[in-house]
Amino acid sequence: MRGTLTRLARPLAVLALCLCATAAAAQDAKREITKIAGDLYRFQNNFHYSVFLVTPEGVIVTDPIDAEAAAWLKAEIASRFNQPIKYLVYSHDHRDHIAGGEVFADTATVVAHENARATILGEKRPTAVPDVTFSDKMTIELGGKTVHLLYLGPSHSDNLIVMHFPEERALFTVDFVSVKRLPYMNLSDSYFPDWIETIRRVEALDFDILVPGHGPLGTKADAADHGDYLQDLYDAVLAGARAGQSLEEMKAGIKLEKYKDWGRYAEWLPLNIEGVYQRISLQRRGN
Numbered sequence: 678m679r680g681t682l683t684r685l686a687r688p689l690a691v692l693a694l695c696l697c698a699t700a701a702a703a704q705d706a707k708r709e710i711t712k713i714a715g716d717l718y719r720f721q722n723n724f725h726y727s728v729f730l731v732t733p734e735g736v737i738v739t740d741p742i743d744a745e746a747a748a749w750l751k752a753e754i755a756s757r758f759n760q761p762i763k764y765l766v767y768s769h770d771h772r773d774h775i776a777g778g779e780v781f782a783d784t785a786t787v788v789a790h791e792n793a794r795a796t797i798l799g800e801k802r803p804t805a806v807p808d809v810t811f812s813d814k815m816t817i818e819l820g821g822k823t824v825h826l827l828y829l830g831p832s833h834s835d836n837l838i839v840m841h842f843p844e845e846r847a848l849f850t851v852d853f854v855s856v857k858r859l860p861y862m863n864l865s866d867s868y869f870p871d872w873i874e875t876i877r878r879v880e881a882l883d884f885d886i887l888v889p890g891h892g893p894l895g896t897k898a899d900a901a902d903h904g905d906y907l908q909d910l911y912d913a914v915l916a917g918a919r920a921g922q923s924l925e926e927m928k929a930g931i932k933l934e935k936y937k938d939w940g941r942y943a944e945w946l947p948l949n950i951e952g953v954y955q956r957i958s959l960q961r962r963g964n
């Protein structure tokens with residue numbers, strides 16, 4: 678009998694420990710809501726950010742980030758604004774931004790780019806499958822407010838959209854443009870030189886506040902700078918490849934000093950070089 682109790686007690690103790698660890702992890706998450714402009718708010722969950730727009734007829738939310746973050750946001754929106762969530766818009770298919778969409782899907786129409794829906798299904802992303810998709814442009818109007826969803830071409834993924842809030846003069850760019858920070862590591866799931874061209878299209882849009890999915894807010898000039906960085910990176914790696922340099926030689930030789938004060942310069946520049954090198958290697962044929 679004693680042996681039976683011991684065998685039972687140990688899994689219960691382990692279970693209690695796991696529950697405590699989960700609760701501690703949830704408490705540690707940095708979550709915050711800040712106003713961007715007008716009725717547009719920014720939602721932070723640790724290193725990820727999304728935005729939401731409040732109208733008299735309901736709320737338009739964007740990336741849920743993960744199920745716990747989404748549940749927190751849903752409760753905050755209910756208590757602060759007392760409005761139902763009518764739309765959920767995914768920026769692109771990547772799990773770290775769009776997991777947990779099912780938390781909002783009970784009241785919201787789920788919207789994404791058509792390529793995002795295909796990848797969400799194919800990769801079995803842990804989120805709600807989009808109800809409505811589009812190819813180039815879609816406008817959502819709710820409670821007298823507007824958001825334009827724009828697909829500008831392949832960039833970071835083949836389905837990232839930017840969200841333009843004309844009344845707030847803001848553009849949510851997610852992983853497409855960051856502010857004085859290098860793009861993430863080895864640029865997985867990115868398209869060159871298409872990404873550079875799509876950033877030039879952002880510069881033509883009418884907005885003042887640039888809202889990335891990571892890091893601080895910026896301006897339209899930051900979008901131009903990010904485009905310049907990607908162009909300089911691409912040009913340097915292509916020139917190195919045409920000069921017959923190895924990847925290791927390029928990592929040692931390409932410095933792009935103009936950007937040395939940007940975030941993650943030292944850690945991610947060699948990885949950025951590697952990412953562009955891999956793509957260029959598939960796209961060119963030397964003599």
Ligand SMILES: [Zn+2]
Binds near residue numbers: 833852
């Ligand atoms: Zn991404």
